[in-house]
Amino acid sequence: MKLRPLVIVGSAAVIGMLILSAWAWPQIPDGAQVPIHWGIDGTPDGYGPKWVGLLGIPILTALVVALLLVIPRFEPRRANLERSATAYVAVGIAITLFVTALHVAAVLAALGEDINLGMVASIGIGLAFVVMGNYLGKTRSNWFFGIRTPWTLSSDLSWTRTHRLGGIAFMAVGLLVIVTALVAGPSVAIWVLLGGMAASIVGLLPYSYLVWRSDPDRQSVGSAS
Numbered sequence: 079m080k081l082r083p084l085v086i087v088g089s090a091a092v093i094g095m096l097i098l099s100a101w102a103w104p105q106i107p108d109g110a111q112v113p114i115h116w117g118i119d120g121t122p123d124g125y126g127p128k129w130v131g132l133l134g135i136p137i138l139t140a141l142v143v144a145l146l147l148v149i150p151r152f153e154p155r156r157a158n159l160e161r162s163a164t165a166y167v168a169v170g171i172a173i174t175l176f177v178t179a180l181h182v183a184a185v186l187a188a189l190g191e192d193i194n195l196g197m198v199a200s201i202g203i204g205l206a207f208v209v210m211g212n213y214l215g216k217t218r219s220n221w222f223f224g225i226r227t228p229w230t231l232s233s234d235l236s237w238t239r240t241h242r243l244g245g246i247a248f249m250a251v252g253l254l255v256i257v258t259a260l261v262a263g264p265s266v267a268i269w270v271l272l273g274g275m276a277a278s279i280v281g282l283l284p285y286s287y288l289v290w291r292s293d294p295d296r297q298s299v300g301s302a303s
Contacts, residue, residue: 112126112127179202214242232298
């Protein structure tokens, strides 16, 4: 599976975050408490030692990228996941860039800059959903990546149609979150995100079942492998 772009972007992101943290480290006094958690309105509501604020996200990002590189080795439908490589890598890169933006904002906030991390997070999540939605329809049935219901995993037709519809839904939610964040603020955008995700789940679950029922080549639920 061609994962080189994810390796390059992931490595560059982690190294860049560590360089930024190293630059900020001597500017923050030892023993100082820095923001490590923000409320939905973007106001800090949790503090921790500077090593957590400066190293937490880079470490987490490295672990996530490593996990994304390992997952294909354990995928029962590896051939299908390899056919979904472009989507898999694109979503992995989108997630990596999103957490990188969060880290930059968090470090600047730790240095006393007036950063609305809620706005950064809202726009970042919105863009990530747009990217995911754009690529969902290009995925193939697998156990680790995509909209996995008992029916999409038991019918290629259900997988394909559910992911096409899900892709449209994800893109719509992402764009709506971005617009809402810019117009009404991140505290409203988070509710739009949660509502959009709930509506997507409520719609896609029965849809995947109905398509499965109409597929003459469907497998019995639980027998897919």
